[in-house]
Amino acid sequence: MALEKVGGMLERVNCNLCGADDPAPLAEIEGFHIVRCRQCGLTYVNPRFVQQTLHEIYTESYYDHDGINNGREFYGYDDYVQDEENIKTTFAKRLAVIERLANKGQLLDVGCATGFFLDLARSKGWNVVGTEVSSFGARFAREQFGLDVRLGTLRELSFDDQSFDVITMWDVIEHVLDPMAELLEIQRILRPGGLLSIITPDAGSLVARLLGSRWEEFRRVREHVYFFSRRTLAEMLRKADFEILRTESADKVFYLGPALQRLKYYAWDGAATQLATRWVYRLGLDKVRININPFTKMTVYARKRGKILSSVGQGSISLAVQRE
Numbered sequence: 001m002a003l004e005k006v007g008g009m010l011e012r013v014n015c016n017l018c019g020a021d022d023p024a025p026l027a028e029i030e031g032f033h034i035v036r037c038r039q040c041g042l043t044y045v046n047p048r049f050v051q052q053t054l055h056e057i058y059t060e061s062y063y064d065h066d067g068i069n070n071g072r073e074f075y076g077y078d079d080y081v082q083d084e085e086n087i088k089t090t091f092a093k094r095l096a097v098i099e100r101l102a103n104k105g106q107l108l109d110v111g112c113a114t115g116f117f118l119d120l121a122r123s124k125g126w127n128v129v130g131t132e133v134s135s136f137g138a139r140f141a142r143e144q145f146g147l148d149v150r151l152g153t154l155r156e157l158s159f160d161d162q163s164f165d166v167i168t169m170w171d172v173i174e175h176v177l178d179p180m181a182e183l184l185e186i187q188r189i190l191r192p193g194g195l196l197s198i199i200t201p202d203a204g205s206l207v208a209r210l211l212g213s214r215w216e217e218f219r220r221v222r223e224h225v226y227f228f229s230r231r232t233l234a235e236m237l238r239k240a241d242f243e244i245l246r247t248e249s250a251d252k253v254f255y256l257g258p259a260l261q262r263l264k265y266y267a268w269d270g271a272a273t274q275l276a277t278r279w280v281y282r283l284g285l286d287k288v289r290i291n292i293n294p295f296t297k298m299t300v301y302a303r304k305r306g307k308i309l310s311s312v313g314q315g316s317i318s319l320a321v322q323r324e
């Protein structure tokens, strides 16, 4: 498909991690080109939709059934709202990790969607704020849970310096057009020693490498513009002055039925899959809860450095610069 047929305004960009304009082609999906920087290995979509076009994608359909089942476009959450219970089980496990790494205080969830995580964190004693670019998500979170959710991107909303103890950014950074600037903004609004948790697809994972252009995250090429590996995300965090505390592959709680149904997005929609799915529902096993770790996403916990010691050395004179 020619790019002209993609629709929407497009822009061409340099590498967000090293600044080079040295992309090697990796895959072509629905007219979009996924490239890898020859200098640093960052994988990204180039050219890509401009901000305005991306905003138009994050409409209500992003969260409902039709968004993913009707369109040829591959985006949206499957039954996001209906899956609330499983999502909350997943979030509770993540919050437990956060509470081991950070002191309880102000928590910001960037891209908080319908606010399930914020609602949970608040019930555990956190003061919570969310940001969301989808007006449906923001409205749901406010009306359903009475949460403080601001509509817009993180940088548009411009929070005060050092106002949060913890910032979570789950399934978001792959959508952000300037992730380096986003991390620097988080650096600015976190308190010294504050914690950042990022979850994003792991482009270096075995699954991603085996599936290639069939990988689900690559299929979401209209909305996903960056594909990090553990190495490239670590490098960007280091540049933004974060210290990585731990990196793990993200697991998730599913019901068996919907998990089987998802296989069709991988084009594994053969007779065997259909038969298995039918029997799982017939035997009432579709609501069996399973905890799977598909090793396709990574969770990174990073701490804002309290002070940066950059030696501006000249002979025997060196200067310790304290940023805070």
Ligand SMILES: [Zn+2]
Pocket: 015, 016, 017, 018, 019, 020, 037, 038, 039, 040, 041, 042
């Ligand atoms: Zn690069």
